[in-house]
Amino acid sequence: MILKSLKLTSFKNHPDSAFEFSERINCVLGKNGIGKTNLLDAIYYLSFTKSAVGSQDKLAITHETQAFTLFGTYDNQTIALQFEKGKVKTIKIDGQEPERLSDVIGKAPLVIVLPDDTSMIKEGSDERRKFFDGALSQFDSAYLKALLKYNKVLKQRNSLLKIEEGRRLNKKLLETYDDQLIPLAMDISDKRKQMKEVFLPFLQKNYADLHEGDEVPGLNFKTHVTEEFADRFKSNSQKDQIMQRTLMGSHKDDFEFLLDGELIKKFGSQGQQKTFIIALKLALYDFLMEKTENKPLLLLDDIFDKLDDSRIQLLVSLLLDNDRFQQIFITDARKDRSKELFKGQKEVNFIELAVK
Structure with a gap:
């Protein structure tokens, strides 16, 4: 390109x-x-x-x-x-x-490296999900469509849960949203899990290229979207109604960044964190090149x-x-x-x- x-x-x-x-x-x-x-x-x-x-x-x-x-x-x-x-x-x-x-x-x-990218390490899970979602979306249009639909239904469900005091919840509509959200969540989180496994070798190679030492980067994928997710999601409905938001799903997934088995957020120096981010982005470059042949x-x-x-x-x-x-x-x-x-x-x- x-x-x-x-x-x-x-x-x-x-x-x-x-x-x-x-x-x-x-x-x-x-x-x-x-x-x-x-x-x-x-x-x-x-x-x-x-x-x-x-x-x-x-x-x-x-x-x-x-x-x-x-x-x-x-x-x-x-x-x-x-x-x-x-x-x-x-x-x-x-x-x-x-x-x-x-x-x-x-x-x-396209792959971009910005000075503020260390926020992926320092901040919450949103930035890390965005990174991997962006990677998947550039070669998997079905994933992008599922993600966009999931976010739309999630927004609708959360709006429904934020009912005014004294009003009754439309449980039938809630079930309609649940029936859409559950399969989407399972598909999205499963692809993120697969992404983590495939992506890790690219990250490790690029970190080694940038660092003259024996430090080894790692990734953990954390999700509660498992095989039992459908039953757990529905049984959690009462808590969702009390908190007025959806407490479980792919929007709660997280990727943990590790260095020698420890969270780089807690134990990595500024130089190590910068090197990790650059290695992460170069790994994305290699990953996309393999997937798109471009x-x-x-x-x-x-x-x-x-x-x-x-x-x-x-x-x-x-x-x-x-x-x-x-x-x-x-x-x-x-x-x-x-x-x-x-x-x-x-x-x-x-x-x-x-x-x-």
Whole structure:
């Protein structure tokens, strides 16, 4: 997968920008706040129809304008996205609108590493589920459809449980939601469990590539969606009604990140946590490449921060492997550092952003 060019109009602090890219490594350089991360976010938008940094669509519009547009030309397709205040977001692949926005996911496989990704380690289970859900969704459209339906039914069920005092619960409607939610939960959690088993070797290999030592990363998958889930879920209905929310299901699944058998959240240093996250993302790259038989785009935002020199050198050596990686985007506020790290590499394109 190659992104040949990108045009941004009224997108964040890019009122009117156009870029052409190298097929291999693109280093986006410039001071903080100049739009390096926003450029990567625009590329992410074209793969996932949303921001990588959690912003609402309306917050991505350049100040005092009403809409933003993104247009990407790939080696095998074009993707255009537009969002206008007060209107529905639209996206077109080769000029044609897909039936659903979610149909775009997987058309341009992508892996992104962000400075805040350590939140997957430090925060609750939501971020870890999102990571593995995103991985599965990029090659398994049936999984994505099941997940979207599950989240919709879960929202409906929770709304039903939040009945006003004095009103009677519509138990028939509750049973209808239960009958939909239970098989979806069992399918989703089962695929997550399978994902953990398949994904672990990729993680262990990439961590070893980034760390000169004998530390071994691990994954645990925690769920109460087991063979007895249907009976347990229904018997828990009374508690759900008291708490006014669904207490069991796939939305409670969690992935534990381990290093030498211990929770890295509790015992890992800042450097170990950063290395774990980078290894996790590179493992996702390898995993998607195997599943899709297509090399994803790799976006690395401020990747060299919080890494010591030895880890940086190991990472750069990996990225220069033409057989393994294809197109890569790297941002760096220290342009001299990136130019030194990639000195003499003809395949590296340096894009220096300046204040407009």
